[in-house]
Amino acid sequence: xxxxxxxxxxxxxxxxxxxxxxxxxxxxxxxxxxxxxxxxxxxxxxxxxxxxxxxxxxxxxxxxxxxxxxxxxxxxxxxxxxxxxxxxxxxxxxxxxxxxxxxxxxxxxxxxxxxxxxxxxxxxxxxxxxxxxxxxxxxxxxxxxxxxxxxxxxxxxxxxxxxxxxxxxxxxxxxxxxxxxxxxxxxxxxxxxxxxxxxxxxxxxxxxxxxxxxxxxxxxxxxxxxxxxxxxxxxxxxxxxxxxxxxxxxxxxxxxxxxxxxxxxxxxxxxxxxxxxxxxxxxxxxxxxxxxxxxxxxxxxxxxxxxxxxxxxxxxxxxxxxxxxxxxxxxxxxxxxxxxxxxxxxxxxxxxxxxxxxxxxxxxxxxxxxxxxxxxxxxxxxxxxxxxxxxxxxxxxxxxxxxxxxxxxxxxxxxxxxxxxxxxxxxxxxxxxxxxxxxxxxxxxxxxxxxxxxxxxxxxxxxxxxxxxxxxxxxxxxxxx
Numbered sequence: 001x002x003x004x005x006x007x008x009x010x011x012x013x014x015x016x017x018x019x020x021x022x023x024x025x026x027x028x029x030x031x032x033x034x035x036x037x038x039x040x041x042x043x044x045x046x047x048x049x050x051x052x053x054x055x056x057x058x059x060x061x062x063x064x065x066x067x068x069x070x071x072x073x074x075x076x077x078x079x080x081x082x083x084x085x086x087x088x089x090x091x092x093x094x095x096x097x098x099x100x101x102x103x104x105x106x107x108x109x110x111x112x113x114x115x116x117x118x119x120x121x122x123x124x125x126x127x128x129x130x131x132x133x134x135x136x137x138x139x140x141x142x143x144x145x146x147x148x149x150x151x152x153x154x155x156x157x158x159x160x161x162x163x164x165x166x167x168x169x170x171x172x173x174x175x176x177x178x179x180x181x182x183x184x185x186x187x188x189x190x191x192x193x194x195x196x197x198x199x200x201x202x203x204x205x206x207x208x209x210x211x212x213x214x215x216x217x218x219x220x221x222x223x224x225x226x227x228x229x230x231x232x233x234x235x236x237x238x239x240x241x242x243x244x245x246x247x248x249x250x251x252x253x254x255x256x257x258x259x260x261x262x263x264x265x266x267x268x269x270x271x272x273x274x275x276x277x278x279x280x281x282x283x284x285x286x287x288x289x290x291x292x293x294x295x296x297x298x299x300x301x302x303x304x305x306x307x308x309x310x311x312x313x314x315x316x317x318x319x320x321x322x323x324x325x326x327x328x329x330x331x332x333x334x335x336x337x338x339x340x341x342x343x344x345x346x347x348x349x350x351x352x353x354x355x356x357x358x359x360x361x362x363x364x365x366x367x368x369x370x371x372x373x374x375x376x377x378x379x380x381x382x383x384x385x386x387x388x389x390x391x392x393x394x395x396x397x398x399x400x401x402x403x404x405x406x407x408x409x410x411x412x413x414x415x416x417x418x419x420x421x422x423x424x425x426x427x428x429x430x431x432x433x434x435x436x437x438x439x440x441x442x443x444x445x446x447x448x449x450x451x452x453x454x455x456x457x458x459x460x461x462x463x464x465x466x467x468x469x470x471x472x473x474x475x476x477x478x479x480x481x
Contacts, residue, residue, distance in 0.1 A: 029403075030059065030060070031354045032087045036405065037050065037419070039095065042378060081251060097394055103336035107140040108340055129477050130472075131471075134472075145176070146453070146460065148172060154349060157179055161268055162183050162218045173209060177442040179388075180216045181243065183216035184202070185219075186198045202333065206242075212412040214388070215242065218245050232442065234274075243386075244275055255384055265287075267295055268371070273332065279302045286317055286320050288322050296329055305334070309321070313340065332382075333381055334381055334383075335355060348429075349427065371424040372420045401438060404436070413431065
């Protein structure tokens with residue numbers, strides 16, 4: 001394998017821990033990972049691998065990445081009163097930036113498998129929205145706990161969530177040790193109160209959990225949120241410097257219906273209401289049309305799209321996210337799973353492989369999307385999609401230490417002729433051995449350290465009959481596009 005030059009040693013800005021020590025005294029490293037193969041990005045953002053790498057983490061950030069023999073005593077020398085350093089020998093494992101799930105509804109794991117083999121209209125109207133009218137905070141809490149456990153075990157260190165009762169999701173996120181961008185979803189049917197609650201949540205929780213939680217405004221979609229509310233959301237986003245996370249042009253039927261009813265595509269609705277002049281994360285975008293591309297090109301905000309290909313295949317949608325066209329516009333496309341009610345899992349590894357395969361099929365070009373391009377979408381582009389492109393998404397000095405260790409010694413990943421292809425097309429979420437967020441190990445050798453799955457499942461099972469009862473005939477909204 002050819003590898004880029006190792007990332008040069010560097011020291012990030014002094015941390016609070018460093019500043020707390022006496023002059024001339026440096027806090028010892030929090031974590032040292034040795035003998036791994038590190039996935040890195042070069043100056044041109046090309047994916048490469050550094051073999052026999054050592055990664056030193058201090059105060060939650062990557063301090064250095066070096067290659068070759070290392071003297072641990074230098075990094076491990078204790079300063080008075082400081083705790084012992086943690087050392088991970090990662091022989092045979094690949095160190096990667098933690099994966100980012102750029103669009104999900106984490107608590108919907110409670111509905112995994114509840115509505116199968118249905119068109120999207122029936123899926124929403126007959127099952128999901130009637131059941132969601134039963135949701136209690138405790139259901140959201142248990143769903144979020146189980147979702148975080150699943151994502152941690154699959155190497156996801158950060159997720160963008162768009163759901164209800166988000167105070168509860170924020171508490172679970174903080175406890176789990178994960179990183180997240182969270183948005184309180186709202187519909188126009190709630191009146192101004194829904195939008196105000198979304199803003200209130202975003203302002204109260206921004207930069208909480210030691211900075212691991214960022215927030216967004218979360219209007220549901222152009223077909224459930226009126227133009228006046230979308231325009232008000234855009235103004236609030238600009239005023240408060242918030243990301244907006246919204247479903248738009250989810251499929252071609254939605255785009256066609258919007259044109260027939262309003263003479264505009266959903267993307268043109270976003271432009272007309274000012275949302276394309278904000279930092280905007282568009283979920284899905286499989287209905288983005290040729291006429292939308294110049295509109296997106298004129299956008300003055302930072303636009304990104306989250307793609308969750310498994311759900312599109314399952315709903316038999318005729319188109320998928322136009323990744324190639326979006327990338328030509330410089331719009332990052334992050335990887336996502338959507339909620340487990342439609343996708344059945346929160347497996348971003350599967351999303352990465354399917355993105356590569358579906359793009360090859362759609363473009364009739366085996367040279368697109370390559371494994372290295374798919375890894376770029378899974379790392380830097382996904383980080384940029386959720387507004388964290390300067391903090392996570394690559395292993396480099398100064399970046400937050402969100403790191404996963406992937407075991408490629410299994411029979412399904414051997415032999416390794418092309419490590420990028422092995423990671424995209426052969427490796428599985430179960431190959432993640434260790435998950436680290438902000439330098440803190442939250443899964444070690446497949447053992448979850450912050451969540452108790454059997455206890456979660458027991459309590460969830462007790463609540464399930466009341467949650468899935470649809471006999472009341474209510475639903476939170478109507479799907480009519």
